[in-house]
Structure formats: structure tokens, C-alpha cells
Amino acid sequence: MTCDDIRALLAARADGELGAADSLRMEAHLGTCAACTDIATRHDAVVRALRQGLRAPALYMKAPVGLSERVMHAVQVEAQAKTGVRHEAPVARARAPRRGGSAWQRLAGWLITPTRGLGLAAGTLAAVALGVGVLVGRPDTVALTAHDITASHVRALLGARETDVLSSDRHTVKPWFNGRIDYAPPVTDLATRGFPLIGGRLDYVDGRPVAVLVYRSAQHPVDLYVRPEGGADTEPALRTERGYQLMVWRSAGMGYWAITDASADVVQAFARAVRGG
Template structure:
């Protein structure tokens, strides 16, 4: 074996790609050739440093959500014309849940903190240019049907413009390894992301505010849905938003 051959084969030796016979040949050459021995040592050294370094990239959650959304989705009950016209299909969302028989995820207590941090990350991502809104509309009758067929759940879309919170659109996001709906509102120049996912629990869980990385996150549960409202607006204003949303939602159901 000459040096030219050894300089190629020593890599295969490092990668464990050589059969026993060739490995012996390379080792024999290296044992008798200081230059090739030095090269082998240097490459082994570099491989070790590379192995100790994280050189991978993690795919953004938004990319995963985009790919998921582009695939054929399991059958979902289409909301009735009437519920779409009402702009709020709470009843349809609940019955769709029951009809699809989807095993809803029960969150464990120790998962809460991780999910809060995912929610805040999703909010941060949404603030990057071009990531905020998939469907741009101030009309709840446009935003609401847009979610149909994209999610296991029909997120309530309620226009709160009259109450001082402008509906600006909707978006698919990805939280806790699942696609999730985000309804986007604005208060002055501040963005409020309202994330909605399904849950097995139908009982009411009162709103609770937590703060992470300077963002307020108010979380509550109602009629089989989990809600997270995230924004940089103050605690009081976020609580006001949640109260108005909740009141409007109840008004819709009782209609």
C-alpha cells in the first residue's frame, strides 16, 4: 500500500468501514510510515472534537406544523352552516371531539411548566417577521372556517374589536408535539396570541396568570378546551382580554 491509498483508506478505518483484511493493511502501512501515522492521529483528533460538538440543526416547530398541515388530515365533522354563520362553533367543537374519538391528552402537573415555556416560545416565534398570521382577516367568519380540516379542534374565533381587542387572523402552531390553533389579536401595537387545544377534561378551570421571559401568559380551561393567552401587555389588560373573551364565548353558547 502506498501513501496515496492510505490517505484515503485511513478515513474508512476511522469510520469502521473496512473489512478486517483491509484494516490490517492500512494499520501495517501506518505503522511503517510516520507521515501517515501523524495524519491518522490528526484526523482521529478532529473526529473526536467534531463528535463532542453539536453541529445539527433542529427543525423549527413552524416547519413541522407546515408539513403536517400539508398532509391529508383525518376526517372531521364539518361545522354546520348555521354554526359558521354564528361565527362560533363551540357546540360543533365539542361534538367533533366526541365524534372523532380522539384520545385527548391529559397534562401532568410537571408538564405544565414545559408547556408554558413552549407557549411562550411559540409566541416569540410568531413575532418574527412573516410568522404571525397564516390567514389574515379581521372577520371571524373568515378565520373560523380556515381552521377546518387543519386541526383536531375548532378553535373559537370571536371578534372583540368592540371591546378593544382587534382580531387580526389565525395561524397553525406546534405545541407539545401537536398541531395547535392560534388566534391572533392586537391591542394597540401589542400582539396577543390565543392558543387553543383540546383536553379530556370538560370541567372549568379558572384563569391563572404566569410570567415567563417578560411575557404574561393567562391559562384556563373550559368545555374541553385549554386556552393560553400570551402577550407583552400588562397583567390587568390581559386579564381583561380573557374576561371579555370568556364572556363572549358564554354568550355565544347560550344563544
């Protein structure tokens, strides 16, 4: 197990998701590599800080007094509008609903009324998120997919299942996918460009099967994940995920994700070869 492998598996180790074999190999490496031990220690400290921060009492808030009565009243008002049956107002301690708008709009107004407790909770959560580098907001789907593909690539290398079909002939690799996935991935012979085809395999990314074409550059494997993707064509963009280099682009309705543990110039040259540049 290399140092790059260790760094790629730190998150799985922190979440208790490593298998017994990988755990033993990782602990054996950490016992002999001071650099990886230091990285693992700092990573564990960040994870512990995040978990402790998320358990902070300030993140939890009791429901305001009278909330249940206001919710029930809003439901009753909505039922009244449909049946014409009048319902009594909620108990006096509950705040009367604001005039105007539907019952559900008034309910939404009650539920989002700022409170001191809610403001404190939000502030604490934001501080924890910023402290550990977590981005709160709209998920970055490209980053999530890059994470999944990197994990898939590492699993293939560590599990000795680099290929399901072993062949340098694209006329053998391409038909192998027939009936296993619902699309036909383009398979190109790139041996003359320095990237011989090794074979292919089937893997899962974002919860669905995806074709993986396996190439090689010297001693470095280069995996090309190909799947249908909507949207306009895009130029290749370089990403780095846990020490691995990825090139991502979209062409003719297909998304391409090339990943390797080699240097960035290798994966960039590979992307140019696939695109015929």
C-alpha cells in the same frame, strides 16, 4: 430585537439552537445594551456551572462487585420456575439472594441497595440542582407547555409569520382551520372590547398542531392558543414566562392560553373578554 426578545432567546443561545439571523441580531443588541449583556453573562455562568456539575466524577458509580452474577442468577431462577430445570448458584463472591418474594423482587432489592458511592452521587446531584434552581421531581406539565407557547409566540414575532390567514372576520378565520386540525376552535370578535381580531395561524405545541388566534391591543399582539384539553373547567390563572404575561384556563373541553408582551392587566382584560365577562 428588544430586551424582552433577548431574554426569551437566552436558553436557545446557550444550547446553540439559534439560527444565523437571530444570532447576528442578538449579538448586535448585546453590543449596545449593557443590561442585556449583564443578564446574558450571568445566564451563561449558570449554564456552565450546571454542565460542569453534571460532569462531576461523583455522579458516576461503578457497578458493585458481583452484580452481573446476581442478575444472571435471578434470570436463571425465573427460568427455573417456568421450566423446572435447576441451575447452579452463582460464584461464591456474589452475595446470595434474600429469601422470600419473586426473583424479580429480589433483584430489585439488590439493585437499590444503598452504597457509599450512590449516596455521594445523589448528594452531589442534589447540590447542583439546588444551586442552579432546577427542580428535581415530577415535571410541571403546565410550566413545560407555557415554555413551549412562549417560544412559539416569540418565533412568530421574530419570523414575521404572525398569521397564516389575515382577516378581522371570524367567519373567515374559523373556516380556515377546517381540515388543518381535528377540532374547531371558538373564534370571537372582540373588537368592541378593545381587542380586534387580526387573523389566525397554525403552530405546534407539545408535539401536535394547535390553533392560534391573533388579536391586538394597541400595538401589542395578543395570541390565544386554543386546543382540546380534558379535565374540569378552571378559572383563569396568571403566569409570567420570560417577561411575557400568560392567562391559562380551561372551559368546555378546551384549553386556552393567552400570551402577550403587554402588562398583566391587559391579558387579564383579554381573558375576561374571551370568556364574556
